[in-house]
Amino acid sequence: MPAYLTGVYLLLVFLNISSGSRLRQEDFPPRIVEHPSDLIVSKGEPATLNCKAEGRPPPTVEWYKDGERVETDRENPRSHRMLLPSGSLFFLRIVHGRRSKPDDGSYVCVARNYLGQAISHNASLEVAILRDEFRQNPVDVMVAVGEPAVLECQPPRGHPEPTISWRKDGSNLDDRDERITIRSGKLMITNTRKSDAGKYICVGTNMVGERESEIAELTVLERPTFVKRPSSVVVLAEESVEFSCVVQGDPVPTVRWRRDDSDLPKGRFEILEDHTLIVRQVTSADEGSYTCVVENMVGKSEASATLTVHGQYNPAFTLNALQSKHLLLMYMQSTYFFSRPQVSF
Numbered sequence: 194m195p196a197y198l199t200g201v202y203l204l205l206v207f208l209n210i211s212s213g214s215r216l217r218q219e220d221f222p223p224r225i226v227e228h229p230s231d232l233i234v235s236k237g238e239p240a241t242l243n244c245k246a247e248g249r250p251p252p253t254v255e256w257y258k259d260g261e262r263v264e265t266d267r268e269n270p271r272s273h274r275m276l277l278p279s280g281s282l283f284f285l286r287i288v289h290g291r292r293s294k295p296d297d298g299s300y301v302c303v304a305r306n307y308l309g310q311a312i313s314h315n316a317s318l319e320v321a322i323l324r325d326e327f328r329q330n331p332v333d334v335m336v337a338v339g340e341p342a343v344l345e346c347q348p349p350r351g352h353p354e355p356t357i358s359w360r361k362d363g364s365n366l367d368d369r370d371e372r373i374t375i376r377s378g379k380l381m382i383t384n385t386r387k388s389d390a391g392k393y394i395c396v397g398t399n400m401v402g403e404r405e406s407e408i409a410e411l412t413v414l415e416r417p418t419f420v421k422r423p424s425s426v427v428v429l430a431e432e433s434v435e436f437s438c439v440v441q442g443d444p445v446p447t448v449r450w451r452r453d454d455s456d457l458p459k460g461r462f463e464i465l466e467d468h469t470l471i472v473r474q475v476t477s478a479d480e481g482s483y484t485c486v487v488e489n490m491v492g493k494s495e496a497s498a499t500l501t502v503h504g505q506y507n508p509a510f511t512l513n514a515l516q517s518k519h520l521l522l523m524y525m526q527s528t529y530f531f532s533r534p535q536v537s538f
Contacts, residue, residue: 222309223248229300229316233281233353235401236289236320242282246304253305254280259298269322280304289320289452296320298349299536321400324349329378331395331409336385337491338415344380348397360405362391385413387443417442418494423485423498428475430502436470438485438496446487487510 201496227245234240256263265276359366390413395406421439448468484497
């Protein structure tokens with residue numbers, strides 16, 4: 194309360210006593226038994242600054258904001274501030290604009306009777322704010338499976354400072370997952386999985402409400418891996434051979450075949466839609482290592498198999514050879530029998 198008002202009030206008390214008024218034994222000066230507390234209130238919402246005083250006779254209560262007396266409905270029926278019977282100051286709604294902030298400030302309540310006055314502790318009334326524009330919106334991120342992913346966000350300016358949470362594909366993100374950490378606005382995911390891919394939104398919240406950031410998409414790519422590798426084979430000449438190569442990856446990998454350091458047999462090979470390699474009428478010249486090469490923007494992998502070609506088996510030729518050998522042996526035996534010297538007795 195201004196010093197000059199205090200002086201005037203004390204002078205009136207002195208004059209009242211000097212004029213012959215008697216002090217009643219049971220009377221006592223005011224004391225504050227409930228002090229107001231600091232408040233943070235949303236614009237347009239009701240609020241109450243509590244104050245309760247005791248004294249005999251019962252003290253009157255007035256409020257001061259930043260040193261100036263607060264006008265209530267008792268002085269102005271149109272005022273949005275009401276002095277309650279308990280002495281508390283009630284705001285029908287908190288008024289707060291860009292240029293005018295009539296309710297924002299530091300308040301005290303003052304209780305008086307003819308024996309003196311009591312002044313409460315200071316209590317600040319602050320108006321909660323939450324701006325619309327994010328200081329930093331998250332941006333799209335692309336990582337490979339197993340790599341860490343970081344989405345960054347700085348919420349709008351606000352009072353109290355807004356807290357940060359995240360939503361994925363419209364649902365609140367479960368940060369109980371040990372792979373997920375939210376710290377200083379950053380969303381960090383370690384050891385990302387394909388299931389982590391999606392649309393993410395940063396949410397800033399305080400007592401005013403919440404604000405949503407722009408959408409950021411997390412893309413989780415997958416290095417090429419083999420579902421089925423080619424297997425080594427042994428075949429006879431003039432037969433056909435197949436080498437399988439089934440792969441997966443995101444984006445879909447490109448697949449190509451090579452044979453050692455040479456080209457595939459021209460005119461005798463075919464690559465099917467499932468990337469199976471077929472070589473027809475193989476010869477010994479086709480022997481070697483056949484490699485399936487798969488690649489996408491994340492990585493590259495290879496898998497090889499060996500082709501071995503044996504000469505064609507001809508049963509008719511083998512049978513004739515045995516017969517010839519047998520006949521030759523019989524001829525040699527008969528020649529020896531008839532050419533050896535004859536012995537007479």
